[in-house]
Amino acid sequence: MANERLRAALLMRRVSPAELAEAIAVDPKTVERWITQSRQPYRKHRYAVASFLKMDEAYLWPEALTPQQVAAASESEIVTVYPHRWAVPRDAWGRLFTEARQEIGVLVYSGIFIAQDTGIMRTFAEKAEAGVRVRILLGDPDALEVAPRGADEGVGDGMTAQTRMALMLYQPLRQAEGVEIRLHHTILYNSIYRGDDQLLVNSHIYGKFAADAPVMHLRKVAGGDMVSTYLESFEAVWAGAKPLES
Numbered sequence: 001m002a003n004e005r006l007r008a009a010l011l012m013r014r015v016s017p018a019e020l021a022e023a024i025a026v027d028p029k030t031v032e033r034w035i036t037q038s039r040q041p042y043r044k045h046r047y048a049v050a051s052f053l054k055m056d057e058a059y060l061w062p063e064a065l066t067p068q069q070v071a072a073a074s075e076s077e078i079v080t081v082y083p084h085r086w087a088v089p090r091d092a093w094g095r096l097f098t099e100a101r102q103e104i105g106v107l108v109y110s111g112i113f114i115a116q117d118t119g120i121m122r123t124f125a126e127k128a129e130a131g132v133r134v135r136i137l138l139g140d141p142d143a144l145e146v147a148p149r150g151a152d153e154g155v156g157d158g159m160t161a162q163t164r165m166a167l168m169l170y171q172p173l174r175q176a177e178g179v180e181i182r183l184h185h186t187i188l189y190n191s192i193y194r195g196d197d198q199l200l201v202n203s204h205i206y207g208k209f210a211a212d213a214p215v216m217h218l219r220k221v222a223g224g225d226m227v228s229t230y231l232e233s234f235e236a237v238w239a240g241a242k243p244l245e246s
Contacts, residue, residue: 109139115169128178
């Protein structure tokens with residue numbers, strides 16, 4: 001049985017089996033066997049392939065790791081846990097975005113505290129100009145899902161007002177080349193802030209402001225699937241969101 005996931009990954013990345021073989025220093029015939037015969041590479045080669053293709057080892061070879069190994073790797077993805085968002089040091093937010101080389105992502109309802117930070121907003125624009133993909137997902141103020149969040153946090157119509165304010169505060173970024181902003185209408189259980197393979201995930205708790213809820217700092221580790229799970233969620237919301245019109 002062929003490894004269709006690996007085959008599809010190569011096609012998506014526009015990489016030939018020979019190019020992959022050269023990149024990770026193995027025989028091209030070995031790569032062909034990985035694809036056509038579903039041969040399972042050694043761990044070091046799985047890691048090298050996953051790193052080169054920028055994909056998860058567990059996705060390319062779902063049976064390669066035991067559940068215990070995946071759980072252990074996933075636990076290692078937790079850098080630290082902050083009891084409240086307000087307890088996250090300001091420089092932690094700064095590093096998350098300034099160290100990004102490929103991807104910056106923000107999934108929120110309003111993200112007012114980010115939009116009010118002129119340093120972070122400047123970083124977004126500069127990173128986009130340098131070729132980093134910057135994607136921002138804001139709650140659609142007209143969406144039915146936004147009002148209940150305001151009720152959950154005890155601010156009533158305040159959440160809808162915040163999302164409208166966010167649209168104004170993020171307005172300058174719409175002029176920056178390479179910044180994409182979309183409006184979503186999903187129910188958020190977590191706000192996600194991404195800088196390449198690192199995330200700050202702010203959970204949402206009934207009856208509490210987002211600033212009072214915990215934040216996990218995660219960093220992708222080979223074989224782990226926590227970061228991948230949140231990134232898949234981000235992509236699902238992005239796919240269903242609508243571009244912010246001029």
